Amino acid sequence: MRRLLLVPLAWMLAGCPVDFQGWGGMKQQPKALPYRENTFFADERAMRQPPAGTVPRDRRGKDRFFLTGRDTPDGGYVETIPLTLTTERVESGQRSFDIYCATCHGVLGDGVAQVARNMGLREPPSLVDLPAYPDGYYYDVMTQGYGLMPSYADKLTPEQRWAVVAYVRALQASQRARLEDVPPEARPQLEKEGTP
Structure with a gap:
């Protein structure tokens, strides 16, 4: 009977913030928080630079052309998209375009958008009228940014x-x-609708 009473008591105590031996629990443990000072390191920053050559997990197994849009380290752009094009992929591209790109470049990519009209310094270009850039160029611009575009x-x-x-x-x-x-x-x- 005593054991049966100890189980609910132990269960209740497990949920309580108990300070065992003055540690203060997990909330009060020594740890480095992002964007905070940390005197343990010489530069007093808690956030550490990853070692040179570190590759994020989501990039493992993917080639450099896919991740950079460039086919040579010294600059040439990939000429074609390194993915199998499907209707679903293009439609997902449309969804992303509508969210991130259309506000400045317009729904049709022609540079006609309210945000573009309000930009006094430099209006975003029409993506339809750009010169014939390789596919890697567009990918690189989205990755690195260009001019006022982040x-x-x-x-x-x-x-x-x-x-x-x-x-x-x-x-x-x-x-x-x-x-x-x-x-x-x-x-x-199309002829019936009056398309030239």
Whole structure:
């Protein structure tokens, strides 16, 4: 009977903030908190620089072309998207584009957006009218940022950035398409709608 009474008592005490031997529990233990001073280290910073050459776990097994958009260490861009393009991938690129890119570059990628109109210093360019850059260039701009555009590497994974590149390519193709580029079975519908 005593053992049965000890079980609920032990269970209750396990949930209580008990100070064993003056330690103060887990909340009061010595530890380094981010962005705080730490006199243990010579530079007095709690946050440590990772050792040179450290690779984050999510990048293991992925090649440099996929992660950087460059095919040589000295600068050349990857010419094509290093992923298998599927409808789902392009649609996910559209979702990311609509969230992060369309506010400045416009829903059609043509640079027509309210944010773009309010930017007095320099309006974002039309992605449709850009010169023929390789796919790696667009990926690198999203990763590193360019001019007033910040990096989106912290918001979009490498896969998501490549999906956005695929969607930008689809936007460019759709905005530059002529009636002759449309499959013959779809042309009557477009002609009926008055598309030039």
